[in-house]
Amino acid sequence: MSTVPARGVLIVSEADDLHAAAMVATLREQHAMTPLRWDLRDFPREPGSFRLGAAGVERSLAGLAGLDEVGSVWWRRPHPSSVPAGVRADDNAYRQAECDAFVQGLLWSLGAQWINDPGNDRIAHRKIVQLDTARRAGCTVPDTLVTNDPDEAREFIETCGSRVVFKRTGTSRAEFSETRLVGTADLDRLGSIRWAPTTFQRYIDPECDLRVVWVDGQEWAVRIDSRAGAGRVDSRLDTSVDFVPTLLPAAVSKSLATLMGTLGLSFGVLDLRVGLDGEYYFLEVNPQGQFAYLEIKTGLPIFTSLANLLVYGDGAVSGW
Structure with a gap:
C-alpha cells in the first residue's frame, strides 16, 4: 500500500447519511484527516462558482474550502439540486437543469479518483445492464x-x-x-x-445468501443463514439470522472481478444466493449499497478498507 495520502477526500451524500458519518469518523481516527462533505440539495441555496482564466481554474462551493485540492471523491448517495418551485412548470424545469448542470459539472471536472465514476455508476444502476454483464462475465444468473x-x-x-x-x-x-x-x-x-x-x-431455493462488499478487488463476503429466518425470499433486511465472514470460490471471485471491471466500478455491494444445487447465483449489485450492518454483525473492517481506498488508492487492510 502507498503511504502517500490523497490530497483530500470529498463525500457527496445526503446530510443524514449514516455511512457518510461513519466514514468521516474513520478518516479522522485512522488517517487524521477531516474530509469535505456535500449534499447536492444545498445548491443553489448556497452559492457556487467556477472560474477559468490565465491563472488556471478555481472552483468554489459555500462551506467547501479547498475543493480544488480534493484528490478522491466518494460518490455515495447524490441527490439532484434542490430548486424551489415557481409558478410555471417550464421555468422550474429550466432552473433544475441549469443547477444540475452547474453543480455536477463543477464536481465531475475535478481531476480526482472517483468511487464510483458518476457515469459508470449511473449505467451500472440499470438492472438489465447488470444482469447481461454478469452473464457475459461468467456468473450464473437465474x-x-x-x-x-x-x-x-x-x-x-x-x-x-x-x-x-x-x-x-x-x-x-x-x-x-x-x-x-x-x-x-x-x-x-x-x-x-x-x-x-x-x-x-x-426463484432459487437457498442454501444461504451472500452479501459481498467489493472494494477495488478486495472482497468482504458475508454468509447469511437465510434458511433460518423469515426472509428466505428476500434476506436483505433480516438481521435476526447468523452473519458469518466467508470466502468465495476462486471461479466466483474471477467472474465478479470481470463483472465489476466491465461495469467500471471500484466499489459495490453484491447480492448472491447459493442454491440447494450448490450453484452461486448472481442477483444484483448496488454501486451505493448499504454495508454498515455487515461490519457491525461480523467485525469485518469494511470502513477501514474503503477509507484506505479513498486515501491511498488501495483497499487492502493489514492482517486480513
Whole structure:
C-alpha cells in the first residue's frame, strides 16, 4: 500500500447519511484527516462558482474550502439540486437543469479518483445492464424476464417450471420494495405492469445468501443463514439470522472481478444466493449499497478498507 495520502477526500451524500458519518469518523481516527462533505440539495441555496482564466481554474462551493485540492471523491448517495418551485412548470424545469448542470459539472471536472465514476455508476444502476454483464462475465444468473407485457409475464410464470419472484426494475429513494413470490392475487394484477416494467425471476431455493462488499478487488463476503429466518425470499433486511465472514470460490471471485471491471466500478455491494444445487447465483449489485450492518454483525473492517481506498488508492487492510 502507498503511504502517500490523497490530497483530500470529498463525500457527496445526503446530510443524514449514516455511512457518510461513519466514514468521516474513520478518516479522522485512522488517517487524521477531516474530509469535505456535500449534499447536492444545498445548491443553489448556497452559492457556487467556477472560474477559468490565465491563472488556471478555481472552483468554489459555500462551506467547501479547498475543493480544488480534493484528490478522491466518494460518490455515495447524490441527490439532484434542490430548486424551489415557481409558478410555471417550464421555468422550474429550466432552473433544475441549469443547477444540475452547474453543480455536477463543477464536481465531475475535478481531476480526482472517483468511487464510483458518476457515469459508470449511473449505467451500472440499470438492472438489465447488470444482469447481461454478469452473464457475459461468467456468473450464473437465474432465468429472468423484464417486461411491461402482461402476456409475456404470464407465459414466463407458467413455463418457468419453478416458483417465480418479482421485484422492481429501477432504483429510487422511495419506500423499500421487497422481492416477493408471485401468488394467485398477483396473477390477477398482471395488467398493471403495463405502466411499470417489472422483473420476474426463477426463484432459487437457498442454501444461504451472500452479501459481498467489493472494494477495488478486495472482497468482504458475508454468509447469511437465510434458511433460518423469515426472509428466505428476500434476506436483505433480516438481521435476526447468523452473519458469518466467508470466502468465495476462486471461479466466483474471477467472474465478479470481470463483472465489476466491465461495469467500471471500484466499489459495490453484491447480492448472491447459493442454491440447494450448490450453484452461486448472481442477483444484483448496488454501486451505493448499504454495508454498515455487515461490519457491525461480523467485525469485518469494511470502513477501514474503503477509507484506505479513498486515501491511498488501495483497499487492502493489514492482517486480513
